[in-house]
Amino acid sequence: xxxxxxxxxxxxxxxxxxAFKDEGEQEEKPNVSSERDLDDVKSSLxxxxxxxxxxxxxxxxxxxxxxxxxxxxHDTGLFQPSPYVGYPFFMISDLGNLCSPYLTNGALAPxxxxxxxxxxVQHPHMTHLRPLLxxxxxxxxxxxxxxxxxxxxxxxxxSPHTACYPVSPGGxxxxxxxxxxxxxxxxxxxxxxxxxxxxxPHPAIVPASVKQEPGxxxxxxxxxxxxxxxxxxxxxHIKKPLNAFMLYMREERPKVVAQCKVKESATINxxxxxxxxxxSKEEQAKYYDLARKERLLHSKLYPNWSARDNYGKxxxxxxxxxxxxxxxxxxxxxxxLGFVSCETHAVFYCRDREINLDVKHLTFLFx
DNA sequence: GCCCCTTTGAAGAAC
DNA sequence: GTTCTTCAAAGGGGC
Numbered sequence: 001x002x003x004x005x006x007x008x009x010x011x012x013x014x015x016x017x018x019a020f021k022d023e024g025e026q027e028e029k030p031n032v033s034s035e036r037d038l039d040d041v042k043s044s045l046x047x048x049x050x051x052x053x054x055x056x057x058x059x060x061x062x063x064x065x066x067x068x069x070x071x072x073x074h075d076t077g078l079f080q081p082s083p084y085v086g087y088p089f090f091m092i093s094d095l096g097n098l099c100s101p102y103l104t105n106g107a108l109a110p111x112x113x114x115x116x117x118x119x120x121v122q123h124p125h126m127t128h129l130r131p132l133l134x135x136x137x138x139x140x141x142x143x144x145x146x147x148x149x150x151x152x153x154x155x156x157x158x159s160p161h162t163a164c165y166p167v168s169p170g171g172x173x174x175x176x177x178x179x180x181x182x183x184x185x186x187x188x189x190x191x192x193x194x195x196x197x198x199x200x201p202h203p204a205i206v207p208a209s210v211k212q213e214p215g216x217x218x219x220x221x222x223x224x225x226x227x228x229x230x231x232x233x234x235x236x237h238i239k240k241p242l243n244a245f246m247l248y249m250r251e252e253r254p255k256v257v258a259q260c261k262v263k264e265s266a267t268i269n270x271x272x273x274x275x276x277x278x279x280s281k282e283e284q285a286k287y288y289d290l291a292r293k294e295r296l297l298h299s300k301l302y303p304n305w306s307a308r309d310n311y312g313k314x315x316x317x318x319x320x321x322x323x324x325x326x327x328x329x330x331x332x333x334x335x336x337l338g339f340v341s342c343e344t345h346a347v348f349y350c351r352d353r354e355i356n357l358d359v360k361h362l363t364f365l366f367x
Numbered sequence: 368g369c370c371c372c373t374t375t376g377a378a379g380a381a382c
Numbered sequence: 383g384t385t386c387t388t389c390a391a392a393g394g395g396g397c
Contacts, residue, residue, distance in 0.1 A: 276374080
């Protein structure tokens with residue numbers, strides 16, 4: 001599939017091609033190490049943001065809208081065979097209120113956005129499409145904030161293509177995503193977006209506990225049995241990145257619920273498992289690709305995180321979840337304060353880092 | 368309120 | 383290198 005970057009063009013570095021595995025590759029190359037892939041990507045991070053210029057123009061390399069995009073949908077709502085073809089948008093992080101400057105027509109109602117949902121700014125010609133996020137986290141390049149960065153919106157300039165596309169009258173259902181990404185119309189004039197008023201929680205992080213000053217009045221948590229336990233509870237719970245099947249399941253579950261009138265997740269998951277096996281390799285490859293990018297981005301956001309960290313934390317996580325729901329405001333690691341995008345790059349200014357992405361890696365899928 | 372169920376895949380541990 | 387275990391999502395159901 002072209003979107004898998006087999007030609008090394010769509011997804012950047014060739015090392016990803018080695019790491020990526022769809023079902024067929026899993027059979028043929030079961031030992032391809034995602035670790036090595038991550039290491040390669042990590043090592044390339046330093047240069048990633050500085051090596052984005054190439055002999056090819058960005059306009060040429062950037063996926064172009066496909067006139068037949070609607071016909072690509074089949075009954076499962078999935079693209080085939082090339083879901084990456086034809087994206088009139090690129091993706092940026094869910095910046096909370098950040099998208100509002102683009103919505104001068106009020107297309108995206110504030111109520112359509114929740115902390116863990118992905119609001120969508122959609123092209124009017126593709127109102128039938130449900131975008132599925134995709135991104136190329138290998139383009140992430142943590143670095144210090146640019147000295148010249150200013151969150152002032154006054155410098156924002158917008159070409160006609162940068163105008164916000166209104167959400168279709170039918171409305172777009174916010175698509176929840178663990179990494180909290182937001183789709184925004186493309187158009188590559190430099191533009192500046194003021195920082196949001198509220199932090200955007202990174203859905204991959206479940207705060208282990210509300211960090212409170214000693215003696216906080218609303219603290220009802222019983223004392224931990226040990227300092228170690230207390231320390232453990234203070235640590236935010238960084239969830240595992242979703243695998244391909246989980247991504248598929250999250251996407252297809254509502255359809256199964258609607259079709260089968262079943263609510264029990266165990267039953268639904270059985271159905272989804274069967275459907276998963278009935279998918280073609282190309283269809284599954286889309287989810288493997290997304291999952292691979294999830295892992296890459298996750299590894300960059302949390303380079304020291306290990307799946308082992310979550311061992312034995314299921315109970316804690318559930319307890320913490322309810323606490324989170326009760327508490328309201330929380331502090332998260334991944335709080336994007338603002339971003340700047342230009343012809344070739346988008347820079348996201350987070351609380352503790354600056355993430356530089358090559359726009360050529362900002363793609364997404366339609367469903 | 369907590370855990371189980373049920374699925375697949377990824378990652379780590381154990382052998 | 384292989385096998386086993388745990389966790390990721392989801393929400394009804396049981397205790």
